[in-house]
Amino acid sequence: MSVTRRSVLGAAAVGGTAAAGARLLGLDPARILPGMQSGAGGAQWASPLGSEKARVAHLLRRTTFGATLAEFERSASEGFSRTVDRLLETRPAPPPDLPAANGASAAGRLDARQLQLWWVDHMLRSPTPFAERMTLFWHGHFTSDFRKVGLRTPFVYWQNLTWRDMALTDLRSMLMRVTTDPAMLRYLDLSTSTGQNPNENYARELMELFSLGVGNYKEDDVRAAAQALAGWTEPRPQGFTDVTVDAKNGVTRRYPTYGDPATGVFVRGRAYKGGPLTFLGKRANFDAQSVIDQILAQPATAYFITRKVAQHFLSTRIDEQYVRRLGDRFRASRYDMKSLMHDLLTSPEFAAAQSYRALVKAPVEMMVHSLKALGAADLGRLAVQSSANMGQVLFDPPDVGGWPNNEAWISSNNVIARVNFVSAALQQVKAPPPAAEAVVQLDGVFGAQTAGLLNRARDDHMRWLLALASPEFQLK
Amino acid sequence: MSEQIGINQLKRRDFLSAGLVFGAGAAGLAAGYAAVPDAFARAVYAAKSNGVENDRVLVMIQLAGGNDGLRTVIPLQDPKLHDLRPKLADMAVSQALPISDSFGLNQRLKGVKSLWEQGKLAIVEGVGYPSPTFSHFESIRIWETGDPSRRQVDGWLGRTLAGAYDSLGHPLTGCACGATDVPGALRDLQATLTVINNQKAFGFSGGSEVEAAVGALYKGTPGIYGALFDTAMATAQESVASLKTAAQSYQPKATYSDAQQLVYSSKNQLAAALQLAAELIVTGTGVKLLHVTLGGFDTHYTELNRHDDLMGYLDSAVSAFYQDLSAHGVADRVLIATWSEFGRRPKENASGGTDHGAAAPLLLMGDPVKGGIYGQPASLTDLDPTGNLKFNVDFRSVYQEILGGHLGADPKEILGAGFDKLGLIKAPAGSF
Numbered sequence: 001m002s003v004t005r006r007s008v009l010g011a012a013a014v015g016g017t018a019a020a021g022a023r024l025l026g027l028d029p030a031r032i033l034p035g036m037q038s039g040a041g042g043a044q045w046a047s048p049l050g051s052e053k054a055r056v057a058h059l060l061r062r063t064t065f066g067a068t069l070a071e072f073e074r075s076a077s078e079g080f081s082r083t084v085d086r087l088l089e090t091r092p093a094p095p096p097d098l099p100a101a102n103g104a105s106a107a108g109r110l111d112a113r114q115l116q117l118w119w120v121d122h123m124l125r126s127p128t129p130f131a132e133r134m135t136l137f138w139h140g141h142f143t144s145d146f147r148k149v150g151l152r153t154p155f156v157y158w159q160n161l162t163w164r165d166m167a168l169t170d171l172r173s174m175l176m177r178v179t180t181d182p183a184m185l186r187y188l189d190l191s192t193s194t195g196q197n198p199n200e201n202y203a204r205e206l207m208e209l210f211s212l213g214v215g216n217y218k219e220d221d222v223r224a225a226a227q228a229l230a231g232w233t234e235p236r237p238q239g240f241t242d243v244t245v246d247a248k249n250g251v252t253r254r255y256p257t258y259g260d261p262a263t264g265v266f267v268r269g270r271a272y273k274g275g276p277l278t279f280l281g282k283r284a285n286f287d288a289q290s291v292i293d294q295i296l297a298q299p300a301t302a303y304f305i306t307r308k309v310a311q312h313f314l315s316t317r318i319d320e321q322y323v324r325r326l327g328d329r330f331r332a333s334r335y336d337m338k339s340l341m342h343d344l345l346t347s348p349e350f351a352a353a354q355s356y357r358a359l360v361k362a363p364v365e366m367m368v369h370s371l372k373a374l375g376a377a378d379l380g381r382l383a384v385q386s387s388a389n390m391g392q393v394l395f396d397p398p399d400v401g402g403w404p405n406n407e408a409w410i411s412s413n414n415v416i417a418r419v420n421f422v423s424a425a426l427q428q429v430k431a432p433p434p435a436a437e438a439v440v441q442l443d444g445v446f447g448a449q450t451a452g453l454l455n456r457a458r459d460d461h462m463r464w465l466l467a468l469a470s471p472e473f474q475l476k
Numbered sequence: 477m478s479e480q481i482g483i484n485q486l487k488r489r490d491f492l493s494a495g496l497v498f499g500a501g502a503a504g505l506a507a508g509y510a511a512v513p514d515a516f517a518r519a520v521y522a523a524k525s526n527g528v529e530n531d532r533v534l535v536m537i538q539l540a541g542g543n544d545g546l547r548t549v550i551p552l553q554d555p556k557l558h559d560l561r562p563k564l565a566d567m568a569v570s571q572a573l574p575i576s577d578s579f580g581l582n583q584r585l586k587g588v589k590s591l592w593e594q595g596k597l598a599i600v601e602g603v604g605y606p607s608p609t610f611s612h613f614e615s616i617r618i619w620e621t622g623d624p625s626r627r628q629v630d631g632w633l634g635r636t637l638a639g640a641y642d643s644l645g646h647p648l649t650g651c652a653c654g655a656t657d658v659p660g661a662l663r664d665l666q667a668t669l670t671v672i673n674n675q676k677a678f679g680f681s682g683g684s685e686v687e688a689a690v691g692a693l694y695k696g697t698p699g700i701y702g703a704l705f706d707t708a709m710a711t712a713q714e715s716v717a718s719l720k721t722a723a724q725s726y727q728p729k730a731t732y733s734d735a736q737q738l739v740y741s742s743k744n745q746l747a748a749a750l751q752l753a754a755e756l757i758v759t760g761t762g763v764k765l766l767h768v769t770l771g772g773f774d775t776h777y778t779e780l781n782r783h784d785d786l787m788g789y790l791d792s793a794v795s796a797f798y799q800d801l802s803a804h805g806v807a808d809r810v811l812i813a814t815w816s817e818f819g820r821r822p823k824e825n826a827s828g829g830t831d832h833g834a835a836a837p838l839l840l841m842g843d844p845v846k847g848g849i850y851g852q853p854a855s856l857t858d859l860d861p862t863g864n865l866k867f868n869v870d871f872r873s874v875y876q877e878i879l880g881g882h883l884g885a886d887p888k889e890i891l892g893a894g895f896d897k898l899g900l901i902k903a904p905a906g907s908f
Contacts, residue, residue, distance in 0.1 A: 044699055147743070189777045192777055192828075193827060196826070197826040198826065201774075204611075204832070214611050357699055358699075360701060389674060389677045398743065399541070406701070407701070408657040411656065411658050411671040413655070413656050414671070415709050416716070419680060419682065419686065420677070420681040423686055447698050448696060449693055449694070466690075469690050474705070
């Protein structure tokens with residue numbers, strides 16, 4: 001199976017097989033676009049985004065996890081701008097309660113798998129999947145992991161509820177909230193810092209990863225912020241409960257119990273008492289809120305957040321002019337996330353040909369979209385099991401930088417893992433929908449190889465396998 | 477070695493030529509889109525006509541998060557350490573495994589200590605670079621690219637793969653074990669390499685029909701990621717085939733265990749990753765450059781036991797690995813080296829941990845090294861304005877030793893300049 005230059009380029013030069021594949025699948029060939037344009041620019045996906053229907057599908061792939069056919073038809077009949085408005089204006093459907101979450105310590109502990117499944121199930125079933133997509137975005141941005149935060153407290157669960165509630169609020173509220181979020185207080189150690197001998201972990205990442213970006217502050221600013229932020233500690237538990245940890249030897253341990261989700265507690269005795277500090281060029285008596293306000297007074301913050309949002313939802317090849325255009329409006333809107341998302345989704349760049357299939361689906365997006373397309377919302381467990389070998393375990397990002405994106409999801413390991421997920425899912429789906437739906441999921445835009453193979457496939461099972469394992473489906 | 481390796485030969489440069497076409501159409505960009513060429517559209521390196529021909533292997537172990545050098549190679553006689561670290565210093569010093577009057581290894585580095593006794597451990601003290609950054613991500617990138625000026629985008633090992641091993645054209649020449657994505661050190665547009673997270677899952681579970689079908693799917697894929705997708709799939713299929721053969725002829729001759737994974741954020745199975753590395757080396761897959769990671773070194777809080785556990789984990793995995801290589805008679809070919817984005821702050825914080833630091837020692841292990849201490853330990857009294865250790869050895873000096881002394885590659889071509897020589901490799905394999 002020697003792969004040669006000729007076979008690579010030869011495949012790229014063949015254009016006409018897409019329509020043939022579509023005929024076999026019983027679709028109107030007129031709706032099928034050729035998968036590629038060969039020209040001076042090389043083989044690029046032929047953008048169908050001139051059509052409103054295709055723009056709606058593009059919007060749903062970017063802002064949800066891909067839609068079921070019914071969701072797609074509904075949005076297509078609403079049209080692009082009304083769909084944008086509905087996504088932005090509909091309140092998130094709350095996830096079902098996670099049993100025993102707040103009594104985590106009494107029940108022993110949260111179960112990581114159960115927590116992951118609880119969320120994936122909600123991604124699969126929620127009537128407001130945009131809220132879940134935004135929650136996933138913030139989970140990767142203001143990130144924490146269950147390994148360090150632990151599962152004896154409901155803190156990682158609370159953090160998930162928080163980002164769902166706050167996903168489209170304003171950055172000022174979010175920055176204050178993340179500073180006092182119990183999981184974050186533990187994850188980046190602010191809860192054990194003191195003004196006298198600060199732990200710099202949170203102060204640094206607040207600026208580097210959450211707001212300003214590296215290069216927009218100095219080491220002196222990290223030190224000053226660490227002093228000013230000290231004093232916030234974990235919320236006080238409602239009570240304590242004795243848990244048997246070793247039944248044989250009768251060993252019990254005392255663990256805290258918690259009621260409703262709470263934020264951190266400020267303890268004056270642990271705070272900095274040294275008077276004025278100089279932070280980002282301003283000398284004043286700083287506390288957490290004024291640290292955040294001083295961060296928000298820097299234009300770099302609006303650009304940093306805009307750039308990150310654009311790279312997640314639009315393209316990694318956004319220029320600085322775009323970032324400034326949207327970033328300036330973001331800052332003028334008092335950092336309103338809903339306005340920023342509205343600006344982004346309705347910007348001409350979002351529907352430009354260069355935006356089409358310009359992002360790689362993260363593993364969770366790929367799996368949820370697959371299961372939705374297959375009508376297999378009951379296979380959330382398979383998605384949870386498959387996620388580690390694809391590199392995206394929910395509540396357990398690789399590091400404080402959250403998950404990488406795009407190119408990082410493409411490796412020899414990950415292409416195998418994605419194909420294996422598709423194989424396993426199809427093994428468990430008794431009666432998949434007609435494979436023609438897969439063609440709709442992919443806008444009818446196929447590369448020559450995919451089109452040819454779909455055309456020759458012996459049954460719908462194989463067609464689904466090819467469609468979901470195809471490079472086309474890995475993109476959004 | 478010639479190009480004829482394996483039956484299923486992969487012609488890597490073919491993909492890349494095709495890949496370059498995809499990114500070239502920067503004309504006609506809509507407003508708002510950057511015209512900068514993306515990663516797939518950069519110029520091709522000139523292919524090397526004669527690649528490196530020897531059987532040397534390098535295994536880089538990344539201690540991710542910033543390893544505390546002062547708890548790895550511990551100054552035994554410096555009272556200043558106890559002033560700076562009232563909670564962390566006493567136990568570390570009293571329980572250290574002495575290697576000289578002045579220095580001891582972390583108490584949990586027992587296997588590494590025995591390598592020291594056999595003259596198979598080189599410690600390079602005070603390693604860093606000028607104007608250090610305290611950002612994990614920036615510093616990781618600097619170490620990965622070997623470029624503190626931040627201009628280079630390809631990894632130093634990726635450039636080695638592309639430049640020195642070009643004629644091999646074999647996807648297992650470079651391999652990241654125990655990872656799902658390509659580590660930055662191995663990244664290079666021109667380098668074909670394999671990523672294997674878990675050997676058991678590295679194969680097509682749907683059977684040969686699925687494997688053949690998806691192999692056919694990923695050819696001539698359009699778009700900016702097309703070449704990357706196609707290369708990843710072809711590499712995967714090639715490597716799966718090689719590994720099937722390798723697995724049949726390899727029996728570990730040491731006990732690898734990941735049972736010590738007690739440390740909260742060690743997300744990597746280091747022992748399993750090194751066992752896979754051993755398999756690739758022992759079975760003659762042609763592997764040259766291997767990369768594995770152990771995370772959890774960002775010890776901002778309760779560092780005392782946490783860091784000791786990490787040292788114990790590292791020690792047990794490396795000891796098994798070395799023992800396995802020795803028992804298979806290949807230890808003379810393999811250099812094992814640690815790296816980490818920075819050391820930690822000499823002064824401890826309120827959480828009983830340490831914040832981001834700068835210079836730290838590196839460990840180079842195996843038969844190819846000349847045992848001893850190289851470089852100069854950083855001073856605890858002469859700290860930089862941020863309260864951190866000043867470096868005495870540029871990290872690229874260590875890379876230079878590895879590339880020139882061990883691998884027999886041309887360090888200057890890969891690093892772009894020459895650095896102070898350390899002389900820690902026993903018998904130079906090349907003309908360096």
